[in-house]
Amino acid sequence: MPHQPERKTFIQNLRDHGQRVTPERLALFDEIFAQHRHIDAEELLTSLLAKGHRISRATVYRNLDLMVDSGLVRKVRLGQRRFHFEHIHPGQNHDHLVCSECDRVVEFVSPAISAMQREICRAHGFSPDHHQFQILGLCHDCLEKGAVPSGT
Amino acid sequence: MPHQPERKTFIQNLRDHGQRVTPERLALFDEIFAQHRHIDAEELLTSLLAKGHRISRATVYRNLDLMVDSGLVRKVRLGQRRFHFEHIHPGQNHDHLVCSECDRVVEFVSPAISAMQREICRAHGFSPDHHQFQILGLCHDCLEKGAVPSGT
DNA sequence: CGCCTATTGCGACGGATTCTCAATAGATAA
DNA sequence: TTATCTATTGAGAATCCGTCGCAATAGGCG
Incomplete structure (x- = not known):
């Protein structure tokens, strides 16, 4: 887990806002922060499912937005159809x-x-x-x- | 018609590639080159129809791609849902x-x-x-x- | 342990774009 | 000019990405 400090921040952020720490959120977080580079929602969903997590498309999208709002993740358009997401390294x-x-x-x-x-x-x-x-x-x-x- | 030279190039381009010069293509071309700024496919369709042209949505999309391929028009994502198009001024x-x-x-x-x-x-x-x-x-x-x- | 309510999953929905296919109409040659 | 060939068009269905609504589930607190 090379992103332990960010993970703690994420959890703290959730608590501070009365939001819950769910396994889906943690799995998604880990998946994004494990990526060296940007990735889109569909790819995230696929790789989470491949790793045995049970998570739905809607949850992926919802929590990506949540992470964007909390400033951990950036949502970018690279000119392709899909949005891409990448974790922010401050x-x-x-x-x-x-x-x-x-x-x-x-x-x-x-x-x-x-x-x-x-x-x-x-x-x-x-x-x-x-x-x-x-x-x-x-x-x-x-x-x-x-x-x-x-x-x- | 302030974009006469580009218009000629466009027509020549079509001919060179065995593509046909249709009134729909010319109308669309004129509409984009009349714009000062970027515009999306829907807006183009609407303003063409408003001017009395008969043209379908599919044709607008198809020919926008054609103009992008021939280097006359650029397709950009400004973060919004729709693609925007703008003519290239070299x-x-x-x-x-x-x-x-x-x-x-x-x-x-x-x-x-x-x-x-x-x-x-x-x-x-x-x-x-x-x-x-x-x-x-x-x-x-x-x-x-x-x-x-x-x-x- | 039990309650309250945030979150999830599912499937329906919506907007933007692409595709399918039959009908139309440029372009070329006679 | 006309016939012919085939690129292009229009209309609507289909697709793709993302969002929404709602009932079921499950964190977090007392």
Whole structure:
């Protein structure tokens, strides 16, 4: 259990809000925090069921929203149909390179982005919560396989 | 018709691919290129019908995809349920501030972003086609109305 | 242990998009 | 111009993702 402290926070959070600590919630939490990267609701459901947990689709969705509200998880649209979810590692926010050929997603961290974000928001009287930055294009592998750089 | 050259390119593109030039395609093309900003499929359908065109929902969707494939139009998710579409103005790409309270979208242009994009891609052996950058937060108006800055 | 009520599971529902298929109509050649 | 070939269209069914309603279940507290 490499995410013990976050798990404790999660449980404490639930208690503080009069919410119950259920096995479904813990299983879902563990599953998300075990993931190195973003994952969608359907994949979460499938892998929980595969591990023998009994949990319904609705519960997965409901609790994902709950974790998003409590700031533990981020819900992102990477341009695909489904929402993806990823646990937040505080102070370390990353963005994504998305390959339009093979759908592979690579994370990157760029400290310059938050400075830029602050600047843009100041100029527009906007109070930022978070951002999403995706660069779409071709990954190294697909380039070598001879994929064509877009448009046509 | 302020987008005459793009229109010619579109028609040429169709011909080159053995695709037909239909009134539905032209009407849809004109509608998107008349828009200053992103618009979704439903809005496009509605405004085409309002202008007296006869066109079906399926045709709108089909041809939006066609224009995306041919590089004339970009399909973006701004976090809302629907995809949005915007025509590409070459060499001028903008990004979005999205208010999570009222869903208002403001565009901004930041030249620094493309430099950053180039840098990141170089480091990852990635060949960028385009990016999407959204900053989610509260717009000026919602802040004044006393909306709470997220998380909880 | 027992109660109160938050949470769950199931299945129905809803919105957005895609698909199916028969009818229509561009494009090409004669 | 007309005939022919087949891409495209319209209409509605189907699908996919996510949400909702409600009865049954089960945390958490006294």
